[in-house]
Amino acid sequence: MPYAETNHTAVLLPLLPGDGYTARLLMIGPEGSHRITLDTSDPGNPPVWQPTAVRDWPGEPPLRKHGGAVLLPTGEVFLAGGIDSTEDTGLPDAAAVLEGETYQPGIDWDSGGYGASESWTTTARATVPRNYHSVALLLPNGLVLTAGSNLDGSEGGDDVKEYRIETFSPPYDGDPRRPEILQAPSPLGYGETFQILTADAARIQRVALMRCGSVTHAWDGDQRYVGLEFANPADGVLEAVAPPTGGVAPPGPYLLWIVDDGDRPCTLAPFLLLG
Ligand SMILES: [Cu+2]
Incomplete structure (x- = not known):
């Protein structure tokens, strides 16, 4: 095309x-x-x-x-x-x-x-x-x-x-069941295993880093969504693995998102410095 x-x-x-x-x-x-x-x-x-x-x-x-x-x-x-x-x-x-x-x-x-x-x-x-x-x-x-x-x-x-x-406002705006991140690390190294503290850990379905955008002329070349592998090893704790390389996620500032099994992202994504 x-x-x-x-x-x-x-x-x-x-x-x-x-x-x-x-x-x-x-x-x-x-x-x-x-x-x-x-x-x-x-x-x-x-x-x-x-x-x-x-x-x-x-x-x-x-x-x-x-x-x-x-x-x-x-x-x-x-x-x-x-x-x-x-x-x-x-x-x-x-x-x-x-x-x-x-x-x-x-x-x-x-x-x-x-x-x-x-x-x-x-x-x-x-x-x-x-x-x-x-x-x-x-x-x-x-x-x-x-x-x-x-x-x-x-x-x-x-x-x-x-x-x-x-x-x-996407459909999740104002939904009282949106999860909340209580604590997350920064900075974060490639391939590093790290912990996210949240009372909603048991119903979290996705963890993602989203690179902070910069927009001009109908184009945001910076934004990207990088899904992460994660586990729920204990009450209130998620253990996630940072992206493997800068090829997948270039170094710089990202938002850390957790999303529950009802398609609800956390109320406020913390900024995190990767790499
Ligand atoms: Cu112009």
């Missing part, structure tokens, strides 16, 4: 230890929504871009030019904002896509691999258009911040800039 145009978004899907940390990408562009699995172990079966499952829209799903793709601690991807327009129609705010979309990339959390079916869900509408120079970023409380934009995609100074900030 050709990479036809810049200003559309793409994201590295969750890297999972049960899956050998195989890289998968999701791309949303003028050609639609596609993904690829970068598994080169079989020369007779090289990686190929494949259309994703059909998006949850009554007709043709919108383009999201200048929109954002944000990894959530659940392992899903949230698509934020953008403009439903082509090169020919400019960038009118009137064509803003206010609805978000959540993509479940087909992770089967019981087996820890990509064995399940993908699905898309269209979410509530935002109030502010997010056009050229807008950003979307995961916050440590699990909400997604959206900010910035140039009015009608125009060049210029303060008079064309959007200063309103909005947050997207």
